[in-house]
Amino acid sequence: MRWFFTVLAMWALCGPVQARARYWDADYDSLARTLPRQTTDSARLRTVVHLLDLRPTGVEADSLLGQLLTLNQRLQTLDAAPYRRLRAGLRMWRRNSPAALDSLKAAVGEFDRLERPMPWLLMGLVALYNQQNDMAARKKYYDEKLTFYRLRGAVENVTACYISQGAYYRRMGDYNRAINSTLRAADMALLFSNRLHINELIVTGGLYADWGNHDKAMHYLSRAQAMPEFRRVQGTNRVFTFLALSKLFLQQKQYPDALRLADSALAAHVADPGEQQMDRACALVQKAAVLLQMRKVDQALPLLHRAQQLDDSLDLPMSSGPGEFELDAAWAQYYAAQGNAREAEQHWLLAYQKATAARLNRLRPKYLQELAAFYDARGQLVEAQRYSRAYIALTDTFKAAQAAFNVAQYEAQRIEQAQNNQITTLRQAQAVQAERLRLRNWLLLGALLAVVLLSGLGVFIYWQLRLKRRALAQLRHTQSQLVQAEKMAFLGELTAGIAHELQNPLNFMKNFAEVSSGLVDNMNGEGPARSTGLQQEILSGLKQNLQQISQHGQRASSIIKGMLEHSRSGTSQRVPADLNALADESLTLAYQGLRTEDQAFEATLHKEFDPRMGTVGAVPQDLARVLVNLCTNALHAVRQRQRETRAGAAYVPTVAVSTRRPAGRTVEIRVKDNGTGMPAAVKARIFEPFFTTKPAGQGTGLGLSLSHDIITKGHGGTLTVESREGEGTEFLIVLPA
Template identity: 85%
Template sequence: MRWIVMVLAMWALSGPLQARQRYWDADYDSLARTLPRQTADSARLRTIVHLLDLRPTNAEARPLLGQLLVLNQRLQTLDDAPYRRLRAGLLLWDRSSPAALDTMKAAINEFDRVGRPIPWLLINLVSLYNQQNDMAARKKYYEEKLTYYRLHNATENITACYISQGAYYRRMGDYNRAINSTLRAADTALLFSNKLHINEIIVTGGLYADWGNNAKAVQYLSQAQAMPEFRRVQGTNRVFTFLALSKLFGQQKRYPAALRSADSALAAHVSDPSEQQVDRACALVQKAAVLLQMRAIDQAAPLLQRAQQLDDSLDLPMSSGPGEFEIDATLAQYYVAKGDYQRAEKHWLLAYRKATAARLDRLRPKYLQQLAAFYDARGQMVEAQRYSRAYIALADTFRTAQAAFNVAQYEGERIEQAQNSQINNLRQAQAVQAVRLRLGNRLLLGALLAVLLVSGLGVFIYRQLRVNRRNLAQLRQTQSQLVQAEKMAFLGELTAGIAHELQNPLNFMKNFAEVSSDLVEGMHGEGAARSADLEQEILSGLKQNLQQISQHGQRASSIIKGMLEHSRSGTGRREPSDLNALAEESLTLAYQGLRVDDKSFEATLDKEFDPRIGAVAVVTQDIGRVLLNLCTNALHAVRQRQHEARSGAAYVPTVLVSTRRPAGRTVEIRVKDNGTGMSAAVQAKIFEPFFTTKPAGQGTGLGLSLSYDIVTKGHGGTLTVESREGEGTEFLIVLPA
């Protein structure tokens, strides 16, 4: 009976959902063909409203709005104030009036007032913001509208806001948040439009391709193509799919596949005439770019010529159509291949200026890099260095601003939400089982009182209890597996942190290596005519770059070494060890190591060792690593305070290492210094991985984290710290004896 009720409930819920999807996935052209055949005014009005919901701003919207207002004047079945405001906004839009944006926003407010979903109107409003080049106002508007629609549970409009936000973050070059927004749009679109859902899956694949994560790009684009609904995707979205695949195949040097995808984009059906011209221009440029990669220069020329003609007649902005219209960058590559460097320079500079004016931050680093390479190849070293520095600064700014990895954060959130849902279901199932167990116990008590009369019932209840206990055990086992999955998720976060820490030094090494390569090529560009001063300047720049590469390489090596030590900690065999000798040796080694780098440094080393401590079973290598790390940190702290002390100040750097065996089965090791000390905020984070107070490039932040794991996890002890700023620090190790 329970299953019958559940099936009926699912059937009742699926009906409205399917009707909702049929409404928003309806074919516009088929719907438009049915309009002239309808004779009843009410049916005509419903069809016109449906057409305007699907395409509220295209060329056919103006006459449809006129028919709607005339029909509604007779029928009086809907509040037509939003449609009147929409018609006024479209008229201003046609005249390119600055007031069009405010009027269209007022129309959206009117639709919100009557509770009418208008996802496509919200999406198309982006064009007006782009025309005014007011990105800050655009971002603020869609954030406010998203908050409003969340409060009112307006699913269609929430999806539209996520789509608009994704396009904004892509334009700004913030791929992490762009993908987060498009995935959220894809998830919410499932509730009302399969077509829009697959569109956002396609966009996610394109974003990952632009971000450089080709594996994820292939995953999402292949997922979209495998969906049955993909054959229904037409227009700009279909063109976007094939252009994204063409760019991806071009990056992988799979040129035949890249050409086929570009041809598919050119052959895609686009019903809207204005969109058709824009999409065709973008497809022509992409196919020409693939041909230039293949060195087929003469075949690329007519394609670029047709694209330029479309641009001249339509005055296409860079951000129009299925992606960016990169006609100038492609023409620059063409003229470089032809050896016409004057025209190539003109188009490279024009491409960079257009990207800057349109605030397309994702294209600016690419164009700066291309300009630096272009001037370097021409031997114009001053210009090459200027654009190289601008590229490095801009790239570092973007990486710092995003502070993310090449897998969007929302994908992790999706997995976490699924796991939380499973855990909640298990908890509910456990509660049901607990109730059933209590009920079974009561029934068993009643059966014992009347065992002769209800013996059969008692046997049934006993068997049911066994089944319930077995189910409860299975639920507990599943819960343990989920806890283990959460631990693995934490391991994934830690691995992502390592990747993030390694990314910065590797990027610096790559950038300095590229600049050095450019400088070396520049040394041989002018032959004997080069002055000795310029060569000396180039050699000096090479030396500085090599020093930077070495420093960042050492930092990457120290990060890897620290994590390997993390993975090996606690894996050795415990043996009886003399902790007094081990502590003295560690202090001496740390002092000698610091004196190698700074021969002027001197400190007082105090030792207070308890002879009663005896031999303690520890992993000697691991405890030695902990003591060496603590002694090194203490010496660094007293040296730093000595440098900060004013001239003539009576300060004696002192480090004390002591051991003690108090009453009970424990031993204590203390490392105390009179150095700079730490604030309470620093003490709270001191044992976290990758946390360090040392200057950038001088510490990995793994030493104390590793020491903490060795003492607590590897030996079952404790590692604590007490410190006061300006007075000193004391670390206390307590180990079981």
């Protein structure tokens, strides 16, 4: 009866383990073939999740994630956040984006939040860390994750962390800790995946082979091959097994067996196209290495060429799933066998440089030893000694961190290791406590210094604030004085300008009035007697004087009128205006006005109006005054240039007016002529009140000043001018649309 209950208890315990093993050891290809035959969305979703658990970073993962998100959108049975993160990271990975690693780590964090194991995703991150060649960050990440999962009892993820740690220590050449990690992974993998257990036994055998313990290597490799599940191990893991055995037999100089296993690696089926090329390249190099040891140099050459072609087209990494891709070392051996020392030297150096750059510490001693032997054989003793010393220093460093007799501590000293771990934990706790005390003291000292600094800073700020307030008060007082002085200066300048402009016509009026008074006195007999004809002449002079007085009075009136218009510019109400019609009418009006004064004058008028202009808010009478003024000035300029042009010279007076509505919130009006232009000194002052280049008595100097105020102040636009002396002038009006 006791036996019956014992068997029943063992069956109860083994049931969940077997179920987990069936899940994680499911055949991916068979599972993928069942997906199209699923009849319900829930069954399809479960199958897609299962496929993604087995190959979360495979070539089919993006398509599967798309199906998962679509199905889950209808069913709403999964938290889709980690799968969206996973999809984003995979797409970045395909684009070789550096951000892919952070995105996939975030996906792992999302799965951790759901307490969902993703061991193959964790192991897939190793490839990204290797691409970035950041070994320190890789080790730190998996150390932290291992602690996190061990506290939560996440067996699958703990196993994945041990596997990743083992690969790291193998890369660093620390075989002791590498084997410790792989054996731990193998033991824990028995709880959920027989395939993973076999894989880690194979890796352990390969590690012992590299470490030089051939008996242990053969023990673990043979043990893995003897297990029934080994026949179901496919892909890169199967290739790795054959390559590890081939290398082991090659070290033992059993060349036929080494060659046979290299051929088995070449013939192994690998479903993933990327992994297939990598695995094939490594197998080709291994077979070439066996043939070179067998002195079959000519047979090795085609294999090396094929491996080189794969490397050139795919830029294969030196370290990958099936092992190390030692193509340069194989080429060095080939050229050494051919007697080509120069090429052999270059390839040994290149192999060492690549191993150093990739931080493959397990290969560096091997290549240093080969370089030392190469230079020693050639009699280059200085170089041979240099590489020998480097080899000795590197191997001493590795041996200091490894146990004796090339047997891993995990295998022979589990109890002692547990005790050591406990002692280490206590020491770490003590160190942490001491560090906390030290940090607390530093924090107290820092807080005290911060209080002192803040107090001094407060006093300094208060003193600076008082100085700045006093300076600000003085600045405001000075500013008000400057503003008042500027106002008075402007008022004085304006008054002087007005007095100057009004003085001329008033002087003329005064002079003509005095002359007229004298003529009247002569007519009244106060002077000598005059004939009737002389009286008529006096009356005619009086008439002319009165006309001059009237003209100068009108001039004074126009000056005052212009000043009043200046003060009133921009005060009228804006209405929608057709700028094209306004520009057309203004040019025609200006031309007809000048033709009335000078009927002999003719000019060519160009009009180019944008049909998209439409209506624009403006004060039509003010804008028309501006356009007429600009067109009149342009016509005067071309008439003056025509008069100054020598007879027979080809010159056509031309004035062009155009409108444009560019993409944006403005409209443009241009008035362009090919007249006399203006020098820079005149151009700088044309918008000043009372500034004019016309002869005395022919202009008030207020036209362009008034136009500038109408455009800028009355319409919120700009009026600018471009001119070259002797070539012409162009005015540009820009108004808000």
